[in-house]
Amino acid sequence: MLEILQPDGSLAADAAAPLDDEETRLLFAALVAARAYDRKGTALQKQGRLATYASFEGQEAAQIGAAAALQPADWLVATYRDAAAMWFHGYPWMNLFLGRTGDERGGSPPMGVNVLPPSITVGAHMIHAVGLAWGERLQSRDRVAMTMFGDGATSEGDFHEAMNFAGVYQLPVVFLCQNNHYAISLPRAEQTASETIAQKADAYGFPGVQVDGNDLFAVHSAAQPATARARSGGGPTLIEAVTYRMAPHTTADDPGRYRDSNETEAWKERDPIARVRRYLESRGSWDDDRQAELETSAADDVEAAIAAAEDLEPLGPAEVFSAMFAEMTPQLVRQQQALMRYRDA
């Protein structure tokens, strides 16, 4: 397993930081912003303002370290737990919140943001990244597609079809598995008899690497060459980022039924954000004032995003019908009229 930045903020022996201080500060700011969003998401759900919410606490470095290896026009195809990566690649917090309030417009990020709405069904989306990468290549563009998924998703048949296509056609895809140790209640060891998830790449004929997923530098050090190689025609890579889901699966879950709270406590020591702060502080590149300023601005951004999402009028009855096809079918028109007549009566 590749490890560079240790929990105490020091670099592992013989390891070099893949980013300079300024780059590191930028990514650190993103980690802090992501956590502010995530904490807000959980709090809003408890107030009944969001539908179920899936926290990514503990997985920020895995997501942002990987997404930082993308270029602006590259594709990102991820899941309900990957808001940090999606946001980093341009998907506004507002849309992410809006989706969670239960509004389809959350799935409509601004033009130019090459991020699909989060996949809620486990496993189906990885092959979409394969198709995107393939489509880009057929259109002579050098865009890469990155897809994110959990350890559980590797058990779905579609994962294997996606890996196989990517290998057969040597497509510019980066598969980023966040092995957060659980798929709802199922521990990683019962998900697959493979010793690592990274080794699954062997079977499909391309490289797989395992990295400390709570280590921003390690994740980035794996993702950067993977995207570069993909872009230059070298084919796909599978990266297994070993991390831990600090929160329940979603706000509807009770982890007390399947894991020991001591285990979760122990992972607090491995927090992905604290170690970057320690690292920057040790280099005289960060201090409490900067931290306070960063936290205030992150909180403000998150507040503005939820306010904008909640200010939108919900979709009306007529709009329920109007985005099924480019043009409504006669049947849909009849149904829409029937609903409007009923509401007017």
Added chain:
Amino acid sequence: MPEVNMAQALNLTLDHVLSTHTDTVILGEDVGRTGGVFRVTDGLQAKHGSERVVDTPVAESGIVGAAFGMAISGLRPIAEIQFLGFFYPAYDQVVSHVSRIRHRSRHRFTAPLVIRIPYGAGIGAAEHHSESTEALFAHTPGLKVVVPSDPADAAGLLLTAVEDPDPVIFLEPIRSYRRLQGEVASPPEPVPFGQAARRRQGSDVTLVAYGAMVPDALEAAEALAEDGHEADVIDLRTLVPLDLDTVLESVTRTGRAVIVQEGHRTCGFAAELAASIQEEALYSLQAPVQRVTGWDTVVPLRRAEHHYVPSADRIAAAARHALKGG
């Protein structure tokens, strides 16, 4: 007899069959340690062991395909799919294999398995958690399709499903898991397939519903009674086999039928019933058969979901329309 909700009724029935039918095995995602996301299998792994209540990897095609093999080998697997919206990876297994094995082997191989699946909208859940696509199953030859509406039926129909010699799709209305309380016999008593239940007696209009829509149809019947119209409310309980006789007997008396279905309108189960009613009882009808259904749209997310799900009020409006002659 104790009053329990539907989730508890299912739980005690599963506990009962695991105790009395040693050939049963429960398998699915998170059914063991957590007892399922709706706690329907709560406590069963602790009591019956992890060989018989199995937490599987996240793989629906695997769960159903493996259950199929187990069934052929001589067991009675009870598979759980977490939500109907996550069933589709297993659809090929069901359509191409589970539903056909008896026919293609002329009874030589059979698949007595039950697939339990929570379905339906109305709780403002996330995308894919609100599906009501029972028509896909009813349209697939070789599957029995069960949709209970209350705790006692859930228990009794599940017991029958486990003992049935053929594959059964057992759809559990999410909205009803904890909405209704009812008495359930201990041990549960089987409720036969293919026998609809009359939930309310009336002679002016027939309301036909199943699953999560039954409480709403009954509420609509209350509203109609306030206007002086008595509705006959039929709960189908099983779509396959279908108790058409009970529906026809009622419609022949009332002359008016309103069919309620939460699923999408086109090719939904209500269309099948409306066609059957006109084939067999057209000359008894005093108004066109009415359908109250979900729309041909994706189920809207939480903020607009109420525009989709049939309500008691929409059902009553359709009944009043029929009472006026359509």
